[in-house]
Every structure is written in structure tokens, then in C-alpha cells.
Amino acid sequence: YVSSLSWFHVSLGYISPLNDLIVQAAIKAAKILTGRPKNRKEPITEKMIKKICKTYRLDKSLSNLRFILSCLMQLHAFLRSSDLLKIQRKHLTVNKDHFAIRIETSKCDKLRRGSTLLIHKNTENKELCPLNYLSLYLEKTKMTKSSNKFLFRQIIKTGSKEKLSKQNKPVTYSCLRSILLKKLQCMGYDHRKFGLHSFRSGGATICCNNSIDLDLIKIQGMWKSEAVQCYLKRDREQRLQASKCLNEQINAC
Numbered sequence: 001y002v003s004s005l006s007w008f009h010v011s012l013g014y015i016s017p018l019n020d021l022i023v024q025a026a027i028k029a030a031k032i033l034t035g036r037p038k039n040r041k042e043p044i045t046e047k048m049i050k051k052i053c054k055t056y057r058l059d060k061s062l063s064n065l066r067f068i069l070s071c072l073m074q075l076h077a078f079l080r081s082s083d084l085l086k087i088q089r090k091h092l093t094v095n096k097d098h099f100a101i102r103i104e105t106s107k108c109d110k111l112r113r114g115s116t117l118l119i120h121k122n123t124e125n126k127e128l129c130p131l132n133y134l135s136l137y138l139e140k141t142k143m144t145k146s147s148n149k150f151l152f153r154q155i156i157k158t159g160s161k162e163k164l165s166k167q168n169k170p171v172t173y174s175c176l177r178s179i180l181l182k183k184l185q186c187m188g189y190d191h192r193k194f195g196l197h198s199f200r201s202g203g204a205t206i207c208c209n210n211s212i213d214l215d216l217i218k219i220q221g222m223w224k225s226e227a228v229q230c231y232l233k234r235d236r237e238q239r240l241q242a243s244k245c246l247n248e249q250i251n252a253c
Helices: 002-011 021-034 046-056 062-077 081-085 130-141 173-186 197-209 214-220 226-231 236-252
Strands: 092-094 098-103 115-120 155-158 161-164
Touching (some): 062 081, 062 155, 092 130, 197 226, 197 236
Antiparallel strands (some): 098 115
């Protein structure tokens, strides 16, 4: 309503009343008084991602392989679902100890410079290794290095066999989200508390709680501002660090 009022005045050649400082202050106050806190989804934890891999890795179907790979990529690269679904085979560079994802455009990349995100191989546990699942997925889907095919496409089932759709369109956000919530519910979690963004906040939170430099977290998640703080859910030990430090300093003096 406020924007339409401004447009109406400007279209008639008048100065918008929204330019007045008192009106701006009143609008800001109204937003504060009537605003509701954002219901942010819970982050995916270390135990949850372990359980996801353990539960669905045994059935080596293409659909389960796609599900696990999408979860691990979102967690390790702090990916938005929109960025995940835009990834094509040609955007991936696979090496012995890691693989790189080229994100050509993103929500935070206003200048369209693109970003390259790195995901390391899990050398200790193959069952939790993103590189291992990517290799299996590429082998099963037979996508060539230079292919412009989207990595996560719709799966066509014929009897007991599964294959990616020949139509070069990524699977939809709603489909990916629906699969995640159903599988979390089957695993005994309250699926209403989670969403695809839970991987982005989960990956950043795990790193933050293990003392990874905030600048590195921002680079991996392509955050350009302090908005990253909204995604971090620090554990009790992290939150007690400031008070512990004060106690140590007071005791030492």
C-alpha cells in the first residue's frame, strides 16, 4: 500500500510523501511494532548427516545416490538450493583429494564474477565422503566432463531401473525439498523444523563451532556481509568462551 501511494504521487508529477523523514520514521516504527520474528529452520547436525548416509547408502539406487550427494554438497559448500540446482557437469573439476564447483551466478554475486568452491575428500570414512558419492554418481549417469547437462535432473523409473531424464532441466526446488522432508520423517526427525537451507546453516555452524576462521566460512558460503551470523547456531562451549576468558583475566590480575 505504501509503495502504491508513492507511485501514485510520482506518476502525477508530485513529490512522494515517503521522502519525508517523519513519514520514513513512522513506517520504520510500524514495521518494528507489527513485524514477526523469522522462523528459521534448524541446522543439519553432524549426527544427522551421518545418519542420512548410513540409512540410504546401502540401497545404491540412483535416487538415493542423488539424494546423499545433494545433501553432502549443500553441507560442505554451504550451497543455497538455487545454486545447487544450477550446477552442470562442466562446472565440476574432479581431483584426487578434492573437487571444485564453479558457481557462475549467485544471489550475492552482484557483479557476476562467479565463485569456485572446494570440497575435500574424506580420507577417514569413505561412507561419508562427498568425492566418493560424486564419483559413483558420475559413473552411474555417464556424464562427460564437458557436458552442459544439469547434475541433478528428474529420475525416470522403468520397472526396477532408474535413469536421469534426457530433458536437460534441473529437478525442482519443491521436489528436492519434498524428498528431504519425507526421508527425515522416516528417520524419526521432526521434518517441520528443517528445510534445504538447513544444510547451508548446518555446514557453517559445524565449522564455526570447530573454530574455523569466519572469513573462510564467508568465502565458502559466498557471504559478502555479516548476514552469515544469522546462519550460525553456536554451541554452549563457544558461547561460554567470552565469559571464560574474562574469568581467566580477572583471576590472573
